[in-house]
Amino acid sequence: MARITLDHIRHAYGANPVSESDYALREVDHEWNDGGAYALLGPSGCGKTTLLNIISGLLQPSHGRILFDGRDVTELSTQARNIAQVFQFPVVYDTMTVYDNLAFPLRNRHVPEAEVDRRVREMLEIIDLSGMAKRKAQRLTADQKQKISLGRGLVRNDVNAILFDEPLTVIDPHMKWVLRSQLKRLHKQFGFTMVYVTHDQTEALTFADKVVVMYEGQIVQIGTPAELFEKPRHTFVGYFIGSPGMNVMPARISGNRVSIGSESIELDNAPRIGGDERIELGIRPEFIRFAREGLKVKINRIEDIGRRKIVRAEFEGRPIAIVASEDVEIPAEPRIVFDPARINVYADSWRVGEEA
Amino acid sequence: MEKTWNNKAWFLVLPVLLLVAFSAVIPLMTVVNYSVQDTFGNNQFFWAGTDWFDDILHSDRFWQALQRNLLFSFIILALEIPLGIFIALNMPRKGIGVSVCLVLMALPLLIPWNVVGTIWQVFGRVDIGLLGRTLAILGVDYNYVRDPIDAWITVIVMDVWHWTSLVVLLCYAGLVSIPDAYYQAAKIDGASRFSVFRYIQLPKMKRVLLIAVLLRFMDSFMIYTEPFVVTGGGPGNSTTFLSIDLVKMAVGQFDLGPAAAMSIVYFLIILLLSWVFYTVMTSRDAEN
Numbered sequence: 001m002a003r004i005t006l007d008h009i010r011h012a013y014g015a016n017p018v019s020e021s022d023y024a025l026r027e028v029d030h031e032w033n034d035g036g037a038y039a040l041l042g043p044s045g046c047g048k049t050t051l052l053n054i055i056s057g058l059l060q061p062s063h064g065r066i067l068f069d070g071r072d073v074t075e076l077s078t079q080a081r082n083i084a085q086v087f088q089f090p091v092v093y094d095t096m097t098v099y100d101n102l103a104f105p106l107r108n109r110h111v112p113e114a115e116v117d118r119r120v121r122e123m124l125e126i127i128d129l130s131g132m133a134k135r136k137a138q139r140l141t142a143d144q145k146q147k148i149s150l151g152r153g154l155v156r157n158d159v160n161a162i163l164f165d166e167p168l169t170v171i172d173p174h175m176k177w178v179l180r181s182q183l184k185r186l187h188k189q190f191g192f193t194m195v196y197v198t199h200d201q202t203e204a205l206t207f208a209d210k211v212v213v214m215y216e217g218q219i220v221q222i223g224t225p226a227e228l229f230e231k232p233r234h235t236f237v238g239y240f241i242g243s244p245g246m247n248v249m250p251a252r253i254s255g256n257r258v259s260i261g262s263e264s265i266e267l268d269n270a271p272r273i274g275g276d277e278r279i280e281l282g283i284r285p286e287f288i289r290f291a292r293e294g295l296k297v298k299i300n301r302i303e304d305i306g307r308r309k310i311v312r313a314e315f316e317g318r319p320i321a322i323v324a325s326e327d328v329e330i331p332a333e334p335r336i337v338f339d340p341a342r343i344n345v346y347a348d349s350w351r352v353g354e355e356a
Numbered sequence: 357m358e359k360t361w362n363n364k365a366w367f368l369v370l371p372v373l374l375l376v377a378f379s380a381v382i383p384l385m386t387v388v389n390y391s392v393q394d395t396f397g398n399n400q401f402f403w404a405g406t407d408w409f410d411d412i413l414h415s416d417r418f419w420q421a422l423q424r425n426l427l428f429s430f431i432i433l434a435l436e437i438p439l440g441i442f443i444a445l446n447m448p449r450k451g452i453g454v455s456v457c458l459v460l461m462a463l464p465l466l467i468p469w470n471v472v473g474t475i476w477q478v479f480g481r482v483d484i485g486l487l488g489r490t491l492a493i494l495g496v497d498y499n500y501v502r503d504p505i506d507a508w509i510t511v512i513v514m515d516v517w518h519w520t521s522l523v524v525l526l527c528y529a530g531l532v533s534i535p536d537a538y539y540q541a542a543k544i545d546g547a548s549r550f551s552v553f554r555y556i557q558l559p560k561m562k563r564v565l566l567i568a569v570l571l572r573f574m575d576s577f578m579i580y581t582e583p584f585v586v587t588g589g590g591p592g593n594s595t596t597f598l599s600i601d602l603v604k605m606a607v608g609q610f611d612l613g614p615a616a617a618m619s620i621v622y623f624l625i626i627l628l629l630s631w632v633f634y635t636v637m638t639s640r641d642a643e644n
Contacts, residue, residue, distance in 0.1 A: 053540075056544065057543075058540050058543065077543075078540075078543040078544055079543060079546045083544065084544060085540070085541075085544045087537045087540065087541060088537075089535070089537060091537050091538050091540075091541040093555040093556065093559075094559045094560075095555060095559045096555065104545055104547070104551075104555075105544070105545035105546060108545055108546040108547055108548070108551065109546055149541070152541075152545060153544075
């Protein structure tokens with residue numbers, strides 16, 4: 001178990017990075033707590049896997065250092081770092097039995113055979129493959145194979161950290177749920193530092209204590225699921241977390257009034273902004289409600305998704321999403337109100353704090 | 357369920373059928389025809405039954421050539437397969453080195469067989485050959501024209517030079533198809549270099565290796581041109597393989613009957629051994 005420090009990590013795959021866009025990972029400088037469960041969330045190609053491979057040592061960062069518990073491991077090989085990693089697609093050793101697959105990482109580290117046997121049997125129980133211990137791994141289905149990959153990572157319980165690279169992509173939904181709760185349980189039991197890469201926000205939000213949102217090679221926010229939902233630091237987080245994502249619209253600020261097109265709203269307090277930044281206003285669809293008085297909208301479409309309705313409307317010529325509960329009557333001449341406490345103001349895509 | 361017969365389909369198969377008939381079936385049948393008859397001049401044929409087969413199967417000459425052939429194929433496989441795997445493992449995976457290596461590897465395969473023979477025939481000559489002369493100067497007693505062992509070494513080295521590339525290319529194709537994730541997982545699991553070979557690379561190369569072994573076996577068992585050009589089957593009969601013996605009998609002595617019988621036996625042996633190889637090597641799969 002270890003605290004992981006990422007000290008000004010930058011990485012470019014090309015040999016001579018010139019501009020900022022040549023970097024797959026633009027500058028990551030963070031510290032991850034010992035025993036924490038972190039989810040790395042972000043769209044494809046945002047640098048999640050790059051960051052993961054740098055932590056495990058499969059990749060050397062172009063700049064910066066990695067420290068485990070304050071010890072510099074940047075130059076250490078993957079083997080020496082004592083990290084477990086599970087990949088997106090199942091990797092099994094075809095010619096070995098299920099049992100031998102799970103024993104492989106232990107035997108390579110010269111763990112006594114009795115201990116190997118104990119841990120492998122325990123792991124077989126956890127991944128529910130006890131009945132197949134003697135089968136050759138080659139003939140298994142994709143999700144059984146992935147369970148073996150997971151098991152090979154978890155069977156070593158002395159690791160510094162376990163890294164998961166979208167491990168549940170190939171698993172069917174029901175099994176996903178089971179495995180995810182087992183992972184959580186194991187995490188509680190052994191307390192290893194756990195980093196989980198995913199592009200599925202539900203997976204990230206249910207799994208992790210802290211969610212790390214990445215976008216274009218940078219970490220844009222680290223926070224609890226609630227923080228990400230209520231105070232997205234970057235418009236991307238607002239858009240990426242939540243379904244539908246946050247409404248973001250260009251705005252102008254003067255004092256504590258914000259105007260969008262021809263409409264204007266009063267804020268709780270005046271955001272402190274500089275001169276010529278691009279100002280945007282963000283409001284989650286959940287925090288907009290229909291009212292007698294308010295902003296005029298034109299409704300285009302209503303999607304009924306069971307307990308809630310998603311209203312797709314047009315506000316000042318721009319699309320806007322509103323979430324209303326099932327029993328809300330949509331008026332003929334609809335007007336809406338933004339919950340003032342839930343309005344976020346963004347300058348050049350970054351959130352402006354009220355007090356800042 | 358009623359099966360629909362569509363006889364027009366036969367027309368589509370017909371061209372291939374004709375092609376195969378003219379290229380394989382009809383020539384094979386003429387050989388069968390010769391093998392059961394005794395031929396004289398003026399196209400006179402007399403029924404001989406299985407006499408020629410009896411003759412062949414009871415001739416020392418045939419069995420000795422067969423033994424030489426089996427020994428040769430065994431040595432060739434024992435050398436070329438491990439060497440091919442070794443070279444493939446050490447070939448670069450990316451960069452300009454890949455194309456350079458691939459071209460170098462492909463070159464020997466592109467040279468016509470009799471040219472390969474001529475190259476080595478000259479190369480090994482004691483009087484003017486680069487290899488033969490150098491060895492002579494170094495005081496090594498090497499002469500493939502006189503010494504059977506030297507002749508074998510020359511023929512074997514020549515075949516290794518000519519055909520190892522094929523094994524290399526097949527293995528390389530198998531190796532590059534292994535996703536990076538396997539190597540990464542192996543690193544994470546702390547696998548040694550040997551474990552990576554044993555549990556990742558070798559299993560993934562199994563299929564192409566099977567093809568490599570089959571091709572190299574069949575080819576080496578049918579070898580004719582190169583040893584014929586280099587040694588002409590000599591010294592004595594020491595490098596007279598079945599194919600060389602066959603040509604001597606058919607074209608040299610014009611014994612068409614025995615030659616035809618021998619061709620058929622030879623063909624059946626290759627067919628049988630290839631089948632055995634294939635069954636043995638694929639049966640492991642079925643065990644599971």
